[in-house]
Amino acid sequence: MTTGSTSTSEIRTYKGQERALRADRLGTAGLLLSVLAATAPLMVVAGVMPTTFGVMGIVGQPLLFVVLGVVLALFSVGYAEMSRHVHNAGAFYAYISRGLGGTAGSGAALVALVAYSALQVGVYGIFGFEVSGLFATYLDTEVAWWIPALAAVLLVGALGWLKIDLNARVLGVLLIVEVALVVIFDIGAVADPSKEGLSLHAFNPETLTGAGLGTALCFCVAAFLGFEQAPVYAEETSRPQVVVARVMFLAVGFVAVFFALSSWALTVAAGPSGIVAAAQKQSAGLLFFLTENSLGTTFTDVLHVLFVTGMFAALLSFHNVVARYAFAMGREGLLPAAFGRTNNASGAPGTGSLLQTVISVVVVVAFAVTDSGPNGDPTAPVLHLFTWMGNIGALGVILLMAVASLAVIVFFARRGAARAQAWRLAASAAAGIALLVIAVYTVKDFDVLVGSGPGSALSWVLPGIIALAAVTGLVQGAVLRARRPEAHARIGLGNEAFQLDKAAEHAVSR
Numbered sequence: 001m002t003t004g005s006t007s008t009s010e011i012r013t014y015k016g017q018e019r020a021l022r023a024d025r026l027g028t029a030g031l032l033l034s035v036l037a038a039t040a041p042l043m044v045v046a047g048v049m050p051t052t053f054g055v056m057g058i059v060g061q062p063l064l065f066v067v068l069g070v071v072l073a074l075f076s077v078g079y080a081e082m083s084r085h086v087h088n089a090g091a092f093y094a095y096i097s098r099g100l101g102g103t104a105g106s107g108a109a110l111v112a113l114v115a116y117s118a119l120q121v122g123v124y125g126i127f128g129f130e131v132s133g134l135f136a137t138y139l140d141t142e143v144a145w146w147i148p149a150l151a152a153v154l155l156v157g158a159l160g161w162l163k164i165d166l167n168a169r170v171l172g173v174l175l176i177v178e179v180a181l182v183v184i185f186d187i188g189a190v191a192d193p194s195k196e197g198l199s200l201h202a203f204n205p206e207t208l209t210g211a212g213l214g215t216a217l218c219f220c221v222a223a224f225l226g227f228e229q230a231p232v233y234a235e236e237t238s239r240p241q242v243v244v245a246r247v248m249f250l251a252v253g254f255v256a257v258f259f260a261l262s263s264w265a266l267t268v269a270a271g272p273s274g275i276v277a278a279a280q281k282q283s284a285g286l287l288f289f290l291t292e293n294s295l296g297t298t299f300t301d302v303l304h305v306l307f308v309t310g311m312f313a314a315l316l317s318f319h320n321v322v323a324r325y326a327f328a329m330g331r332e333g334l335l336p337a338a339f340g341r342t343n344n345a346s347g348a349p350g351t352g353s354l355l356q357t358v359i360s361v362v363v364v365v366a367f368a369v370t371d372s373g374p375n376g377d378p379t380a381p382v383l384h385l386f387t388w389m390g391n392i393g394a395l396g397v398i399l400l401m402a403v404a405s406l407a408v409i410v411f412f413a414r415r416g417a418a419r420a421q422a423w424r425l426a427a428s429a430a431a432g433i434a435l436l437v438i439a440v441y442t443v444k445d446f447d448v449l450v451g452s453g454p455g456s457a458l459s460w461v462l463p464g465i466i467a468l469a470a471v472t473g474l475v476q477g478a479v480l481r482a483r484r485p486e487a488h489a490r491i492g493l494g495n496e497a498f499q500l501d502k503a504a505e506h507a508v509s510r
Helices: 026-036 041-056 061-085 092-100 102-138 146-160 164-191 213-224 228-238 240-270 276-296 298-329 350-369 382-414 422-444 460-484 496-509
Strands: none
Touching: 026 164, 026 240, 026 276, 026 298, 026 382, 041 061, 041 092, 041 102, 041 164, 041 213, 041 240, 041 276, 041 298, 061 092, 061 213, 061 240, 061 382, 061 422, 092 102, 092 228, 092 240, 092 298, 102 146, 102 298, 102 350, 102 382, 102 460, 146 213, 146 298, 164 240, 164 276, 164 298, 213 382, 213 422, 228 240, 228 298, 240 276, 276 298, 298 350, 350 382, 382 422, 382 460
C-alpha cells in the first residue's frame, strides 16, 4: 500500500489519498489523551458517582471500579492482541467480521454507529443545561439549554474536520486540567477527612450487596467507555501494532485506579456511613458541596467551569469515533461511498464528521421543540436527552465488547493458534461472560437507569433501538452476501480491500 517514493507517514492506495486516513498522526500520548477524554473524568466524579451512591445505595463503589477494571483488563487481553493483526477504523465491527463473518460484522457496524452516536448526542443535553446554569449564576442571564448545545454541536463539527493530532492537543489540555482538579479534591479529602477518618470500609466486599448492585454495575461500566476506542485510530497511529495495545491497557489501568481513588475520596470526605444520605440530598451537586466546604468558593467556581469543558472534550472524542466508523463503513459499502472519503487538507473523515453533526442538530432540535419547561428546569427533555441516549449507547458498547470477545476466540481458533493463544482466549471468554451478565442487568434495570419507573414502555423501547440496529445490520449483511458476495467478503478488510480491487482490475486488463 506504499511505494518506495511515498513517505511512510502516509497511507496511499491506488484510488488516492482521499480513500485512506493519514498515518502517523498519533503517538502513545496523543492516542491515550484522545481515548481518555471520552471518559469525562469530572463528569463521572460529579455525576455518575453521586448517582450510584444515592440511588443504588452502594457504599462499595470504589471496589466496584476495581472489579470492573479487572474484567475490562481481561477483555483487553484478547482485544489488544486482535489489534496487532487488524488495523481498521471500524474496530469493533472489523474484529467481529474477521472472527464471525461479514454478516455479523455488518450488524456490529450499525450497532457501533448508533451506540457511539447516542453517547455523543446525549452529552449535549447535560452540556446545554450546565452552560445555561453558568450564565444564570455568573452573568445573571437566562439562556435556553439548547442554544449552548447547538453552539457546541457546530464547534465540535468544525474541529472534527481538522487534523486528528490537533484534536488530540485540544483534548489533552482539557483532560489534564480536569484530572488535576479532581486530584486536588482527592488530596483535600484525604488531608481533611470526615470524623470517621481515612476509613477503607468502601473497599470491604460486604458493601457490594443489595438490590442496586446490578444497576450500579451498569452505571460504573459506562464510566470506563473510551478505552475501547483506541483501535478506531489504528490507521492514524504510528506503530499501531504496539501503540494501540499499550494505550488500551494504560487507559483501563488509569480509569480503574483514578475512579476507585476518587470515589473513595468522596466516602472519606462525607464519611462511609453518611455518603449515601449526602448523595441522596445533594445529588449531582455532591462534589461541589464537598469542595465548597473544604477548598472554598473560588475552587468550586473553577470546578463548575471545568465540568463543562470536560463534557466538551467527551463530545469531541465521541464525535471523532463516530466519524471514523462512518468512514470505515462507507469505504466498505455499508454506507454510501461518499462517507469513505477524507479531507484532502487534514486527512480527517469529513463526510462522516458532517453526518454526526447533522444527526446531533436534528436530535437536539427535536428535544428543544418538545421542551415546554422554563429555563433552568432540569426536567424532561434536557436530562432525558442525557439519560436516554447515554444508556442506549452504553448498552450497545457493552454488547459489542461481549460479541468481540467471542470473535477473538473464533479468529485465533480458526487460524490454528488456539494453543499458542490459550491464556488470551481464556481471558476473552471470562470477560465475555462477565460483560453478558452486565448487559442482562442493563436491560433488566433499564427503567431505573433512565428514571422511567416500572412498567414504562421506555424500558423496552429504548433498548429496542440497539436491537433494531443489530437486526437491520444483519439483514443488510445477508442481502450483500446474496447479491454482492464480493462486497460482503470485504467487510472488515479496510485498506486491504483496495488490494482486492487492484488485483481484480489487473486480472480483467489481462
